[in-house]
Amino acid sequence: MKNFFKTTLYLFAFALAGVLFQISCSNSENSVPQNSNNQLNKIIYSKQVASEIQIWTCNYDGTNQTQIPIALPANLIVNNNNSQGTPRLSPDGQTVFFVALNTTTTLWSVYSCNISGNNLQEVVPPVSNANLIIGNAI
CATH class of the missing domain: 1.20.5 (Single alpha-helices involved in coiled-coils or other helix-helix interfaces)
Structure with missing residues (x-):
């Protein structure tokens, strides 16, 4: 027992x-946290329309092309001279990063804004007249 x-x-x-x-x-x-659930399944790209560089998003298959309406000051233009200045998305897909040229000072800076185009901010101020290269956001 x-x-x-x-x-x-x-x-x-x-x-x-x-x-x-x-x-x-x-x-x-x-x-x-599972990153795969947070994927937006979007492509971000720049497109030249007339003399203006615009930033756009679309689905992976090219549908739903949408311009991100970024209101830059008059002396700034988006860089599209080479692939190193192409726009990038933050890992959460809510912030866009891009390189812009100040046409008055001829200096490059890194800027960010919301995916909606609002809240424009200078992230990396210019330190010299060298080109800036954006890497991926991690």
């Missing part, structure tokens, strides 16, 4: 440990 109670106690402890392990694994999966 004594062995029966020991065996029952061991089986109960083993089953309880298994249940606690399952609960702890399911909670840890929920606390890890």
Whole structure:
């Protein structure tokens, strides 16, 4: 009889440990952010229309082309001289980064704005007349 109670106690402890392990694994999966769910499935690109460079987005298949209406001051133009100045999106897809040239000072700066084109800010001020190269946002 004594062995029966020991065996029952061991089986109960083993089953309880298994249940606690399952609960702890399911909670840890929920606390890890999953980047794949946050993907916007969008492409960001620049397009020259007349003498103006514009920043646009579209779906991966080219549908739903939408211009991001960025209101730059009169002395700024978006860089499109080379692939190093192409616009980039933040990892959450909510902020656009791009290089702009100040035509008065001929200096380059990195700017950002919301995906809607609002909240324009100079992120990297000019330090010399060298070209700036934007990398990917991480």
